[in-house]
Amino acid sequence: MSNIKPLPGTEIYIDTKKRRVYTTNLLPGKTHFMERLRRDQGKEFREWDPTRSKLAAAVMKGAPQVTIKKGDIILYLGISHGYTASFISDIIGDEGIIFGVDSAPRVVRDALLLSRERKNIIPILADASHLTTYLSRICAVDVLYQDVAQKKQVDIFLENCRICLKPGGMGFLAVKARSIDVKKPAKQLFEEARRRIEKEFKITDFRVLDPLEKDHCMIMIKK
Template identity: 50%
Template sequence: MQVKNSKFYEVFETEGRTRKILTKNLVPGKSVYGEHLVSSGNFEYREWDPTRSKLCAFIMKGADQICLKPNDIVLYLGAASGTTASHVSDIVGKDGFVFAVDFAQRVVRDLIFLSEARPNIAPILADANHPESYAYLVTGVDFLYQDIAQPNQAEIFLKNIDIFLKHGGFAMLALKARSVDVTRKPKEIFEIVRRQLSERLTVIDARELGPFERDHCMFLCKKK
């Protein structure tokens, strides 16, 4: 399988009829969620599944940029068991760092096991709706990523950006419309949230993630 550079830092793709997205494995020989490992040249890569990662789905949907790069310090809200966080770990590399926040003890246990193999991930058991509870653990970050199914997703996103994201830093919100309001059409929710974010941030891109994720939209923003 031939692997080539993509237009994103440390994100790669395969040549051929079926496009696959990959990241260079920070821990060669180890998969995280059963993903296929690919050897090409002197490196090992991990296939990135867009049905299990909204960030990969965003790339597959034609994103022009993701604004995530090597050496970035990242705050990941809603890290769950670490599927996407592990690929973010690959991208930022050994000199970058990922603060991985989740409020569920079971998945934070998974994150602890993941961090044993990947020292650039720090699991934090906390509620992202209360950033003051982990402010003493997290430094200023270059990039913030949020994937939380709560009615006040946008408010949580903005609250954490205010506290942790450096000026000029970038942030992504994976918005689940049905968690905000099941009575409205997803497109209405996406437009309401876009306006809400635009009051405080520069919205660089917004893309719906179907068919990989139904009723989801990814917002890429920059802190003014």
């Protein structure tokens, strides 16, 4: 019997025995990041490394709220080379869209190459702290995912959730403590971020991602 089971209500799969995370490959036979492929139950699964992706780390740490669905429209702030985005691309399928913003031209070039194969990814070269520079190129989104490793990461998240996220939409903020302050304890910085966010949005889940992602946490909200 197969050990790969879907997380209830999600398109994310877990190998309960080996503690591995998977999505079903939107482009069977194709890999982009040397990820392992596995055939099981007549499907092809892509292995999602939780030490390379804070979203996969949150899943491994037991987050139950990662209910990104087929057809969802995503605003991804800090898409970088597109590692995590490629797995979200599997989850949302051909009907979904990822608007992937990043301020570094070198990584946006890689994301552009990825988007030639994964047609549901639209890379955008822009600074997430200047929403007006990309607002006209996106639409209201079902999910906002942010991983920008910036001092003002909470402000960026709040502003983008206020303007871009649909009512009822979900927000995921990967907080990197060391980008906010190099000296303060991570736990204190996570608590400060939580307190600021819960003044405006309902926090649905909170996970510290250590040791998979050191000094990081994931805050999930519902608008």
